[in-house]
Every structure is written in C-alpha cells, then in structure tokens.
Amino acid sequence: MEIVPLDSAEEVGALGADVVETAVRGRPGAVLGLATGSTPLPTYRELIRRHAAGSGPSYDAVRCFTLDEYVGLPAGHPESYRATIARELTDPLGIPAERVQGPSPDPGGLATAGERYEEALVAAGGIDLQILGIGSDGHLAFNEPGSSLASLTRIKTLTEETRRDNARFFGSVDDVPRHVLTQGLGTILRARHLLLLATGAAKAAALAAAVEGPVSASCPASVLQLHPHVTVLCDGAAAAGLARREHYREVYDAKPAWQGL
Ligand code: GLP
Secondary structure (H helix, E strand, O other): OEEEEOOOHHHHHHHHHHHHHHHHHHOOOOEEEEOOOOOOHHHHHHHHHHHHHOOOOOOOOOEEEEOEEEEOOOOOOOOOHHHHHHHHHHHHHOOOHHHEEOOOOOHHHHHHHHHHHHHHHHHOOOOOEEEEOOOOOOOEOOEOOOOOOOOOOEEEEOOHHHHHHHHHHOOOHHHOOOEEEEOOHHHHHHOOEEEEEEOOHHHHHHHHHHHHOOOEOOEHHHHHHHOOOEEEEEOHHHHOOOOOHHHHHHHHHOOOHHHOO
C-alpha cells in the first residue's frame, strides 16, 4: 500500500486526476470504477477541467461502473448514484450513458441485481482502476462494519451514522434510503488498482484504522491491506491520525519518477 499525505484537498484532486489519466492513457478502453460522495469531487472537477482545456486523454473507449447505489429512490432521482456520476463526471467527459453501468435498484430485480452486476464486471474484463472514498465509520463503498471481507455485490442496510452523514444530500435523514446495493469487499479486491481518496478531519480515525490497524470486518476499509496495488491520497487533516505519516511522505518524495503511482 502506498500512502501519499498531501497538503490540501486540491492537491489530492490534482494527483487523483493524474492517476485516472495515466490509467486511461495506458489503456484507451480502460474500465473505471467510480465512487460518489464529496471526496472524489475535486478529482472529477480536475478531470473535467483538463478535458475541457483539451489536455486530457480521449475517453472515447472508456467504460465505467458505479460502485454502489441507493435502493428505493424514484427512477432518475438526482441523488441516485447513477444520476450523480452522470452529472459530476461522465456527461462532462462525454462518456455516454450506455458505457456507464451500476447495480440496478429496479425493485423487480433486487434479488439478482448483485449477481448481474458481477457478471457485467467479468464481461468487461474487470475494473482497471477503482476510485474509493472512506466512510467516517470505516465503510468502503456501502460495506458497513461487520461486512464480510470476501463479500460480493449485494443488498445492504445502512447504519444510522452513514444515513446521518449522507443526509446533507437529501435535506433530512428521514429521506436517506435505508437500503443500498454495493460492490462487496471481495469485489473491490478484484480491481487491478485501487485509489482511495480521503480528505478532512472527519476521516482521520477511519483512515488510521484502515491502513495501520488490524485487518478486520469491524473496519471494512482495512481490507485494502490485502490488495497488492493500493494508492491512498490524503490531505493533512485526514492523515493526522497516521503514526507513520512522515515516513509515508519521505517515501513519496524519494520515489523515482519512472515508478509512477
Ligand atoms: C458514501 C459512499 C461511499 C463514499 C463514502 C464517503 O456513503 N457510498 O462510496 O466513499 O460514503 O463519502 P464522502 O466522500 O462524501 O465523505
């Protein structure tokens, strides 16, 4: 695992955009896994800025998978993750809706939605780069504490903490759905490269537990320690709880440029 403590959320966004662009330049038909939430927004905005300025890669053959989805929202609800990703990233990059897929919250097909999403991932050849955030309770995607480290895509129930955290998108906690479809922790481990973004003091304890604590279902993001290629980009506030943060920065500063992230 490579942990890169940076000075600000903007720096996380700029370096995050570099990582995404490197993946797309390296494989024009790259398969990207996309997280929602506030944390990836500086990265997404930077990608859109570069695309509009003509300095980004071509996204003509890129395919995307959203990481998770709410269950129970009316179709096309602006806070559905499908609508959010279209608005915040894929529409501005010119990636058409048919090349963006997510777990389907269609009420008639919930029992098989996870299985169908897993099949689609396999058919696409797997995810090349999976962007991730972390919940204040250590959740990864919508895998709440207690989730199996080997889980695949399935329906889950949100904790009160996560529903409160996400209430800002809905107006009231009562409007936040209780159920979601989410890639499992085992699904996430299948992606070839994981990019975890963490910013702000509210993430400091969860990030420290995830990368320096024991691997445990009590901190779902600790499963990242089992993956061979994880890049963690964090700002100073999110890095504040890391015992070895100075060492991580020294490693990054001494890294040969050819190695990349
Ligand atoms: C949400 C999402 C996650 C996200 C996390 C953190 O509930 N399901 O994919 O990474 O919680 O969100 P934020 O970046 O807004 O803090």
